Amino acid sequence: xxxxxxxxxxxxxxxxxxxxxxxxxxxxxxLVVALxxxxxxxxxxxxxxLAVTGVLAVWLLLLFRVLITRLRNxxxxxxxxxxxxxxxxxxxxxxxxEDIPAVALIFVPVLLATGLLGGIPEALIAPVAAxxxxxxxxxxxRPAIEVSELALTGGVFVLxxxxxxxxxxxxxxxxxxxxxxxxxxxxxxxxxxxxxDAVDEAIVFSDLNGxxxxxxxxxxxxxxxDADEHLGLATVxxxxxxxxxxxxxxxxxETFQQLRDEPDKEIRAEIxxxxxxxxxxxxxxxxxxxx
Numbered sequence: 001x002x003x004x005x006x007x008x009x010x011x012x013x014x015x016x017x018x019x020x021x022x023x024x025x026x027x028x029x030x031l032v033v034a035l036x037x038x039x040x041x042x043x044x045x046x047x048x049x050l051a052v053t054g055v056l057a058v059w060l061l062l063l064f065r066v067l068i069t070r071l072r073n074x075x076x077x078x079x080x081x082x083x084x085x086x087x088x089x090x091x092x093x094x095x096x097x098e099d100i101p102a103v104a105l106i107f108v109p110v111l112l113a114t115g116l117l118g119g120i121p122e123a124l125i126a127p128v129a130a131x132x133x134x135x136x137x138x139x140x141x142r143p144a145i146e147v148s149e150l151a152l153t154g155g156v157f158v159l160x161x162x163x164x165x166x167x168x169x170x171x172x173x174x175x176x177x178x179x180x181x182x183x184x185x186x187x188x189x190x191x192x193x194x195x196x197d198a199v200d201e202a203i204v205f206s207d208l209n210g211x212x213x214x215x216x217x218x219x220x221x222x223x224x225x226d227a228d229e230h231l232g233l234a235t236v237x238x239x240x241x242x243x244x245x246x247x248x249x250x251x252x253x254e255t256f257q258q259l260r261d262e263p264d265k266e267i268r269a270e271i272x273x274x275x276x277x278x279x280x281x282x283x284x285x286x287x288x289x290x291x
Contacts, residue, residue: 013175017168021113022064028109029056032092039099049095056088078118082126085110090133094141104134104153108160115164123165127157206235224276247272
């Protein structure tokens with residue numbers, strides 16, 4: 001069977017990680033091009049390095065525009081992606097190591113992207129693979145790399161990978177918590193609306209900022225309005241709509257003017273409605289306290 005990896009986080013955190021990884025990748029590619037022009041390379045090496053950079057650009061386009069969304073749930077495929085990215089970094093290191101002493105740092109953006117797109121295991125294993133790439137390049141191209149230099153480079157690599165992995169993990173936790181909170185709030189709202197829509201009274205809730213949050217179906221039928229249409233709008237707009245359906249619109253609005261000076265005040269009044277039909281309504285308005 002095909003090995004599948006459960007999504008590492010909700011869509012929001014994944015999109016953020018992909019965007020950051022893509023920006024990091026293109027920034028690294030641009031840096032490599034700049035280094036190729038700065039380094040004193042012979043013509044043949046320069047052309048080969050430029051060709052590899054061109055292949056890298058094609059790979060990045062393919063990866064971030066086509067493959068990444070399809071490979072998200074396939075751990076084995078993501079490992080292949082990380083291996084290819086490290087191979088390109090190793091190639092850049094091979095071309096530039098003799099001319100730019102600190103060129104091993106081009107592995108750092110690759111490790112950051114690996115930690116963001118993967119997790120803690122990838123963040124730990126990728127630095128080891130990067131060190132292996134550096135060691136192989138040094139063995140085949142000479143001069144060999146010093147053990148102390150390899151240890152220092154490895155420490156920087158591990159630190160970069162772990163920081164990226166921990167950052168990605170915390171971000172995913174945050175998105176999961178927000179997603180769960182939204183799901184619970186939505187479920188509570190549906191249950192609340194089911195109860196409010198079942199009662200015979202017209203009910204309207206607004207928040208402390210004067211924004212309509214709830215209009216039950218009875219209120220919609222009573223005043224011939226779409227109950228959902230006014231959600232998120234200013235309460236005063238809904239009140240004006242109600243006022244136009246009463247015999248004394250100005251008096252209706254003046255009744256609610258008292259709430260501006262005394263938000264906690266309770267109001268009881270008799271309202272004469274004329275649209276869509278004539279009837280006497282009893283109005284009650286008061287704060288909804290969470291006690």
